[in-house]
Amino acid sequence: MMTLMTQSETLDTSGADNGNMFVMKCGGSTLTALPDSFFDDLRQLQEDGVRPVIVHGGGPAISENLKKLGIESSFVNGLRVTTEEVLDVVEMTLSGSINKAIVRRIQSSGGKSIGLSGVDGNLIEAAPVSNSDEVGLVGNVTGVKAEIIAGIQALGYIPVIAPLGIDGNGQRYNINADTAAGAVASFMQSPQMIVVTDVPGILTTLEDGSKQVLPSVTVEQIGQMIETGEIYGGMIPKVKAAIDCIQGSVSEVVIVDGKEPGVLGRVLAGETIGTRIIRK
Numbered sequence: 001m002m003t004l005m006t007q008s009e010t011l012d013t014s015g016a017d018n019g020n021m022f023v024m025k026c027g028g029s030t031l032t033a034l035p036d037s038f039f040d041d042l043r044q045l046q047e048d049g050v051r052p053v054i055v056h057g058g059g060p061a062i063s064e065n066l067k068k069l070g071i072e073s074s075f076v077n078g079l080r081v082t083t084e085e086v087l088d089v090v091e092m093t094l095s096g097s098i099n100k101a102i103v104r105r106i107q108s109s110g111g112k113s114i115g116l117s118g119v120d121g122n123l124i125e126a127a128p129v130s131n132s133d134e135v136g137l138v139g140n141v142t143g144v145k146a147e148i149i150a151g152i153q154a155l156g157y158i159p160v161i162a163p164l165g166i167d168g169n170g171q172r173y174n175i176n177a178d179t180a181a182g183a184v185a186s187f188m189q190s191p192q193m194i195v196v197t198d199v200p201g202i203l204t205t206l207e208d209g210s211k212q213v214l215p216s217v218t219v220e221q222i223g224q225m226i227e228t229g230e231i232y233g234g235m236i237p238k239v240k241a242a243i244d245c246i247q248g249s250v251s252e253v254v255i256v257d258g259k260e261p262g263v264l265g266r267v268l269a270g271e272t273i274g275t276r277i278i279r280k
């Protein structure tokens, strides 16, 4: 049965099986380091009938381009202070070079992919964050047109989404990629979100000073780790996005290192790898 959606709504799953989909966030810290085998695995999953959705970052590339152009940039609590001038560079970098580089890599591995940003088709609807007086044109997600993503998947392509948003007046916003991925996972009713980054999971420091990956953490433990400073910097938006989306239909968020061989298949097979963030 076809369902028509006039506004952004959580996907009606009455006619679709979302059990075989997952949302993956690929961090800018790791994009260039992802091996060809990562994209081969993605193609294999697609051939096996799994339907991934990719939301990507690109923070380091944005900073590099801003520097080249002599534009000052700074962060407040992990969010880039974004003027219209900065936003031009954010859009050029994320929707342009980074988005297309990912699409090309998927295609080079024999997979099928279409890249778009949250601006296209008003895919990601956004509103200013509460501290916009400090950070400028940074957005929170208020809606995701899940039917656009589902449509691209139905055509047999992997959607690759750059984290920009747009409001009813046509104003663009810069959205943290972890936040955007968590919102896409929620609105798509994805059972799982996989966060691919440059560390093997959430690390904790043992008494002897060595670091160890936590196989799983609860929302409560995360709160404590932020308070003690054990979780800091770029890990904070990841765990916050994870907490937000596991309140709904997403049952787990897994944080993994994209360089780990066979990582995607291993996560989907339920292997203990990286850190699983679970409700309780």
Ligand SMILES: Nc1ncnc2c1ncn2[C@@H]1O[C@H](COP(=O)(O)OP(=O)(O)O)[C@@H](O)[C@H]1O
Pocket (backbone or CB within 6 Å): 026, 027, 028, 029, 030, 057, 059, 196, 197, 198, 199, 201, 202, 203, 204, 230, 231, 232, 233, 234, 235, 236
């Ligand atoms: N407890 C923690 N365990 C692992 N990494 C952490 C932790 N706290 C902070 N981090 C930092 O988070 C970084 C990942 O975030 P970020 O650099 O923003 O990656 P991405 O570009 O993938 O979003 C790690 O490289 C590490 O420096």
Ligand SMILES: CC(=O)N[C@@H](CCC(=O)OP(=O)(O)O)C(=O)O
Pocket (backbone or CB within 6 Å): 026, 027, 028, 029, 056, 057, 058, 059, 060, 062, 078, 079, 080, 090, 138, 139, 163, 174, 175, 176, 177, 178, 234
């Ligand atoms: C508002 C905000 O901070 N947006 C981010 C968007 C990119 C991003 O989040 O990239 P990573 O996942 O690589 O960090 C930025 O401008 O850097």
